[in-house]
Amino acid sequence: MxxxxxxxxxxxxxxxxxxxxxxxxxxxxxxxxxxxxxxxxxxxxxxxxxxxxxxxxESFKNLDELAAALVNDLAEQLIETGQAAALSGLQQGLDTSALARHALRATIGWLVDDPRRTKMLFSVASENPQALHHRQEVIRKLAQTLSVFSIEYHQADEPHAIAKVGSALLIGGTIEIVVSWLDGYLPLSLDELVEDVACFWVAVGDSAIELTRKRQGME
Known part of the structure; x- marks a missing residue:
């Protein structure tokens, strides 16, 4: 029109x-x-x-297009929240463990402060074909964002496949953990949840660095 x-x-x-x-x-x-x-x-x-x-x-062709736009909008808010938290943590000089807790407290907090955000991004989206497609794109984009950050943070000289594998594992797993926590399946406080997830993020990151060094030594 x-x-x-x-x-x-x-x-x-x-x-x-x-x-x-x-x-x-x-x-x-x-x-x-x-x-x-x-x-x-x-x-x-x-x-x-x-x-x-x-x-x-005047803005949307149909409900499918609106659903996709909504998922994209929420995803951008989530990514911006995470990036802002990571930047502020770096500016504060936080070490790796503290930085992980700081960034995860902001992002998980954003998701659980209004549980409808988590529901819309990762549950309700599956009811709509375009929203489901964009949900998958959201997860890939989150993993890609984490991968790029981790490569820069650890000052890797080149992108490594393990960074992508680890990022996909952490993003997918964290989403499932948050959904389970909101559904009442994990008897933890929010602080405990963030602490536990941060520990796994750091452990996976450390393992990825060690594996990368081993692979480089074998070349």
Missing amino acids: TQPTRPFQGESAASRISARQKTLLDTAFAMASEVGWSALSIHQLCLEAGLNKRYFY
Whole structure:
């Protein structure tokens, strides 16, 4: 459909479109967290958001596209949270163990402060084909981000496959642990959860470094 371009009451057309898009994403987040994507309709969504259907179609082709956009938006927030925590930890001069706890406290905290975020990213997303695809992309992107950081942190002279393997293992495992904790299957406090996960992250990182050195020595 044709996008409006003229300002209205001092607000640009692009700003109004962005605001309506955010309203739709926020409303979809709340509704899908409650009833799931399969029970959601464009009519219900627009009714709850207080917007005409035409405003839905100015931003999204269908609910699948909206679901994918929502998963992407949450993933970016999670990655930004982790990167900001890692940077602040480095600036504080934290050692490896403390840095892992610091970064994980921020990222796991972000996921559990509003459990709907975890549910939307890693549970509800499986109900929607495009959201499921983007869920898989989210996990790969998180692992890639961790891999790049670990290579830079340990000042590796070149990327090593073990960094990718270890990152995928840590990201996938941590997601399952957080989901299990939120579901009540792990009788731990949040501080204990972060401490335990951080210990495994450091152990895997140390093992990866040792294995890399052994492989280099064999070449």
